[in-house]
Amino acid sequence: MNLNKVSNDKLLEIIGVQTEVAQQGLDLSGIMDLVTQRTQQITNADGASIELIEKTELVYSAASGMAEKFLGLRLHIANSLSGECIQKRVALLSHDIELDDRVNKEACRQIGLNSMIVLPLVFRNDVVGVLKVLSKKANHFDEDSIQVLELMSGLIAAEMFNAMRNEESELFHKATHDSLTGISNRSLFYDRLRQQLAKAMRKQDNFGIITLDMDGLKEINDQLGHRAGDAALQEMAMRIKSSLRESDTVSRLGGDEFGIIAATVVDREDIRSLIHRVDLELSKPFAFEGQAIPLKASMGYALFSEDGIELEVLIEKADKTMYEVKKERKSPGTVR
Missing domain, CATH: 3.30.450.40 (GAF domain)
Known part of the structure; x- marks a missing residue:
């Protein structure tokens, strides 16, 4: 050269x-x-x-x-x-x-x-x-x-x-995996989402997308340090994963954002039940080096094909409902 x-x-x-x-x-x-x-x-x-x-x-x-x-x-x-x-x-x-x-x-x-x-x-x-x-x-x-x-x-x-x-x-x-939490990253999330979308179109199946934003990460980092913040992210990833079915995917999309592909949900009641299950798992006590840390998250969702059949539309819908929950909910776990 x-x-x-x-x-x-x-x-x-x-x-x-x-x-x-x-x-x-x-x-x-x-x-x-x-x-x-x-x-x-x-x-x-x-x-x-x-x-x-x-x-x-x-x-x-x-x-x-x-x-x-x-x-x-x-x-x-x-x-x-x-x-x-x-x-x-x-x-x-x-x-x-x-x-x-x-x-x-x-x-x-x-x-x-x-x-x-x-x-x-x-x-x-x-x-x-x-x-x-x-x-x-x-x-x-x-x-x-x-x-x-x-x-x-x-x-x-x-x-x-x-x-x-x-x-x-x-x-x-x-x-294709997040170095901090060990779960799949943004790249693999979109790879699997495209595959799930193609399968749903072909077989006329339903599936759901959940976007999840961790509440309070900045405060944890500011008050307890970034080691505590990293531990909270790792614990959150583990708890979300433990709440899902084997066919589902959870990914860290970046920072305090996570995404879930719920491969087998069939309707809104089903996906709301899954969100409730994740929320219950997150609400369990968590401590880092003797300091209690609350794990909370705002979650929104979109359902194929009721909310759309295109990837961008579904993501936008899930993000919109998640931000509405984050802004307006008065207690953890409310699903709009």
């Missing part, structure tokens, strides 16, 4: 990113989120993604900008620019997807991109996925952009190694 082609300003930006990445520690999903955001900024792109290989598919495991709403999306590796990138182990540039027969045009149009760069992510000598930057404009990227991205892909590959070197679990599992 010819570093002379990379401007000093870009090199300083990349060094800054390296510092930010190092501060993430061993949180691989956090590292990937940060890299996509900074990669988009450095290349003046409209979006960026990290897509990890899962069998014969690539899964959007981190995304920013125009790619963010496709988090969890699965695409076949075959007959795509990403597939060729993985096979050849080199960076590939598509100036105009409409004129490029290597790309999956249908998927590109779905996302809304017209040009892109794809780079292989190599971990322990295996290609485990791709780093991709996207633009709504044709001919947005050039060879200099590739130079910058090669430095970024090398950075994330190194951090993958650091995050995984003491772990026996596979990379995909590490990248």
Whole structure:
């Protein structure tokens, strides 16, 4: 790689990113989120993604900008620019997807991109996925952009190694689970939600989405310290998980937010019963280093297909009812 082609300003930006990445520690999903955001900024792109290989598919495991709403999306590796990138182990540039027969045009149009760069992510000598930057404009990227991205892909590959070197679990599992609580993260939540939605459409089944916001985390952190706050989040995750059926999914979506996919609920009474069960479990006493800590949460829900049949609509409905509960409820556990 010819570093002379990379401007000093870009090199300083990349060094800054390296510092930010190092501060993430061993949180691989956090590292990937940060890299996509900074990669988009450095290349003046409209979006960026990290897509990890899962069998014969690539899964959007981190995304920013125009790619963010496709988090969890699965695409076949075959007959795509990403597939060729993985096979050849080199960076590939598509100036105009409409004129490029290597790309999956249908998927590109779905996302809304017209040009892109794809780079292989190599971990322990295996290609485990791709780093991709996207633009709504044709001919947005050039060879200099590739130079910058090669430095970024090398950075994330190194951090993958650091995050995984003491772990026996596979990379995909590490990248799709929250490092603090051990439950699935935002990426896997959307992956499973898309799969559940497709199954429900196909079989005309019902399912529910619950969004949950922990009450009082800031106060716990301010009064008792972040170790107590982390312990409360870990306990909350464990209690939510213990309240669910095996077919359900609970994920930490970020900060004090959690999401639940209730795979087998059939109506509003069923999903309200589940919320009540979770609330009862959370209301049990909890103490950290001798200090009692109340575990409380505001919960909202949406039911497929009564509240909608599109992912974004269902999430918006669940979030809206959750914020209404958070704002207006007078006692824990009220379901609107």
